[in-house]
Amino acid sequence: MKVQRTASTAFTADFESEQELTDEHRVNLSFGALRLPTIESVDLHTALTVTLRGPWAAEIAVSATVVAVLPDGIALAIEGNPDEILTRLLARPSMAVEKAAEEEETTREKSQNTWDRMRSLPQMEKILLAVRADRTERALLLQDNDPRVLLSILRNPRLTVDEVVRLAKSSFLTYQIVEVIMKTGQWMSSLDVRLALIHNAKTPQAFSLRILPTLPDSEIKTIARAGTSMALKQAALRRLQGRT
Incomplete structure (x- = not known):
């Protein structure tokens, strides 16, 4: 049995x-x-x-009182039904828990295999794959530093708004990528997408100035203080002054 004192009046026993x-x-x-x-x-x-804690990690907390001090430990009187305590501690992980653990391990292995496979792909194959990639593959492709790959991802019909936000925050953003995002109403209707673009220094200033009027005052105030360019900060300040 492994015993550890976890507080002045608390112990664990494995x-x-x-x-x-x-x-x-x-x-x-x-x-x-x-x-x-x-x-x-x-x-x-x-x-x-x-x-x-039982041998298969099942655990139960019991109240106890020290009834004797032994040469190599302490003797306790514990509360609760002894047979129920034994049953609880002998419980093995349920089939559902075991299955979930197996599925999690399979997912990890699949992700690792996907990562290894993606790293070995030539750039042209990544560009072609981006258009039809599944979510796991897209998550990896979104980390690519090739703007051509990122641009191809935007043509993927399964791309989600959350993924567009991630792309809009990329340090590899280009004029062409921003232009495609700006022309897609479904994405630009998301405040998160617009904020990701306007706070990204890679977003061309002309696009940022077009986004600015669509933002709530609280965000415009933030940009007036910490915009990505002096022109953007001044534009934000003018909008705020015009509303006072």
């Missing part, structure tokens, strides 16, 4: 095997007791909270 747990139940737990091996000093009659 049973490392089913045999260790059943032995402790047979000798102590079944009688409402628990032997806690520890070098920590705890006064007699101290009320404790002990978190017990």
Whole structure:
């Protein structure tokens, strides 16, 4: 059993095997007791909270009282039904949990495989793939530093607004990319897209000035203080002054 003191009146006790747990139940737990091996000093009659963990990570917190100080630990009287405690601690992960863990591992492996495959692709193949890439592939392609790849992603019919926002924040933004975004009403109707563009120093000033009037006053105030160019800050300031 691994025991750790986690607070002045709290301990954790990990049973490392089913045999260790059943032995402790047979000798102590079944009688409402628990032997806690520890070098920590705890006064007699101290009320404790002990978190017990089974060999498969199931856990239960029990209230306990120190009833004896032993040479190599402390003896506790614990509250609760001993058999229920044993059953809880012997619980194995459910099939649903195991399946979810397996699916998560499969997803991680798939992402890693996709990443390895994408890194080895020639740029021209990335450009062609971007138009039909799935979400995992698009997430990787959006990190590409080739504006041609990013421009091709905009032609992907499954592209989401969130992905356009990410693209609008890219340090590899170009005039052509911004122009395509600006011409697409579905994307420009999103405040997040417009903000991503106007706060990106790569966005051409002419486009930023067109976006400015579409923003709420709170955002215009921010741009007046910290716009990406002096011309943009001055334009924001003029709009605010014109409304006062």
